[in-house]
Amino acid sequence: MPLTQDKKTDYLPNPLIYDRKENYFLIYKTNIEDVIESRPEKVFFAEHISFLRYNKLPIEFSIKGYDIKLSYRLKHIAEAINDSKVLLDLEEDWDDDGANATNFATYKNAIKFLVNYSTHILDEFGLVLKKPFIDITRDGSISIQWDTDTAVFLIIFKKNKNEFAYYYGQEKETNSPFKYRVKINENINNITAEWLKDYLT
Amino acid sequence: MAERLPDIKKGDSLPTNDDVYRICITTDRDKKAENIPATKSFTLSTPDKDDNYRLSVDWAKKTTPEEVLIREGIRYKSNTQIYKNYLLREIFALNVGFLKSLSEIKDVIYDPTILEKFVKGKPDNPAHSSVLFSPENYEQYESEITLKIREHAKDKFVNVDIETVKKEVEKLRALNDIVSPDEKGPI
Numbered sequence: 001m002p003l004t005q006d007k008k009t010d011y012l013p014n015p016l017i018y019d020r021k022e023n024y025f026l027i028y029k030t031n032i033e034d035v036i037e038s039r040p041e042k043v044f045f046a047e048h049i050s051f052l053r054y055n056k057l058p059i060e061f062s063i064k065g066y067d068i069k070l071s072y073r074l075k076h077i078a079e080a081i082n083d084s085k086v087l088l089d090l091e092e093d094w095d096d097d098g099a100n101a102t103n104f105a106t107y108k109n110a111i112k113f114l115v116n117y118s119t120h121i122l123d124e125f126g127l128v129l130k131k132p133f134i135d136i137t138r139d140g141s142i143s144i145q146w147d148t149d150t151a152v153f154l155i156i157f158k159k160n161k162n163e164f165a166y167y168y169g170q171e172k173e174t175n176s177p178f179k180y181r182v183k184i185n186e187n188i189n190n191i192t193a194e195w196l197k198d199y200l201t
Numbered sequence: 202m203a204e205r206l207p208d209i210k211k212g213d214s215l216p217t218n219d220d221v222y223r224i225c226i227t228t229d230r231d232k233k234a235e236n237i238p239a240t241k242s243f244t245l246s247t248p249d250k251d252d253n254y255r256l257s258v259d260w261a262k263k264t265t266p267e268e269v270l271i272r273e274g275i276r277y278k279s280n281t282q283i284y285k286n287y288l289l290r291e292i293f294a295l296n297v298g299f300l301k302s303l304s305e306i307k308d309v310i311y312d313p314t315i316l317e318k319f320v321k322g323k324p325d326n327p328a329h330s331s332v333l334f335s336p337e338n339y340e341q342y343e344s345e346i347t348l349k350i351r352e353h354a355k356d357k358f359v360n361v362d363i364e365t366v367k368k369e370v371e372k373l374r375a376l377n378d379i380v381s382p383d384e385k386g387p388i
Contacts, residue, residue: 005375023258030379051266060288083230086230093278093280095226095241096226096278096279096285096286096297097226097246097257097279097285098246098247098248098249098279099241100247126216135239135240135241136241137240137241137244137343138242138244138245138246138249139245139246139247139250140247141244143240143344145240145348152348152352154344154347154348155344156343156344156347158340161340163346166341166342168344168345168348169346170348179344179345184381191208
């Protein structure tokens with residue numbers, strides 16, 4: 001029996017879940033590892049559903065033994081992190097002009113911030129943080145930067161400093177500034193999370 | 202008729218209407234990111250901080266963008282005898298008045314580097330200038346000032362005739378290799 005779009009969510013057995021926001025099913029046949037991507041207007045038959053499973057598995061990977069786990073909805077965050085691994089390979093004087101290398105502890109502080117906040121914003125508000133650019137600064141600190149249609153934001157995790165990371169954000173329409181700091185070991189700072197949620201999702 | 206340069210000596214503040222050029226490193230990774238110049242180019246390295254929190258720039262009135270890159274091409278990487286890769290560089294202009302309007306910047310001064318004798322890999326730079334940052338609380342204001350400078354520089358990319366630069370760098374590197382240490386160098 002064909003499923004109507006309205007009934008799909010109710011009809012599909014857990015963990016096959018229709019993603020309303022993304023408006024499509026990402027499914028695969030578990031027995032043959034064959035990935036099938038289908039639009040909701042396509043017809044599914046009940047007998048097929050029994051061996052289809054929604055691909056909402058978390059993304060898990062590791063950088064130098066530091067395990068990272070992100071929701072499948074945060075794939076672009078995982079990509080930004082993966083793309084930034086090259087920063088760990090930069091040596092002293094990487095800009096030919098006296099710039100310093102970073103170290104893993106500093107890098108980890110930055111990545112932890114990104115994982116924690118993107119996960120918190122998704123879990124608490126159902127919103128997805130946009131893709132940032134993770135970079136190094138010339139003294140070997142690590143920065144995370146967003147530049148979206150609505151705002152810019154830059155936070156710098158200083159090399160060998162484990163107390164605070166200072167940031168500056170600015171909303172583009174009104175040029176309203178937002179500056180504060182986060183404690184490195186604090187899980188979530190609500191003021192910071194609110195601003196990120198409001199302007200960078 | 203050549204423009205008459207203001208009578209400015211080493212250490213003097215540059216005029217607010219003038220521009221300075223900042224050389225920004227631009228790798229493939231930077232190019233993939235939107236809104237270059239890469240923010241990192243406006244941050245201070247540890248040697249910059251040890252040198253009184255100064256960021257190197259060139260006074261646009263005293264040089265051309267091509268000369269900026271040519272000097273970069275015949276300069277050695279620090280503590281080596283290997284030339285810098287000048288092809289990974291882009292130039293952005295910064296207005297002196299804008300820089301001075303930022304409360305964390307103390308001044309933008311003329312700071313030419315002229316050596317007594319020719320030193321291979323260390324060309325003179327008569328246009329060199331310095332943006333002087335306030336050392337107090339640099340860590341706390343670094344994000345804000347870096348982002349503001351980057352926003353300002355975003356639309357001030359300076360075009361360079363790279364073919365002219367390449368030819369000149371090649372020529373000067375060859376000359377550098379045959380010049381006697383006691384002689385004055387080619388640039």
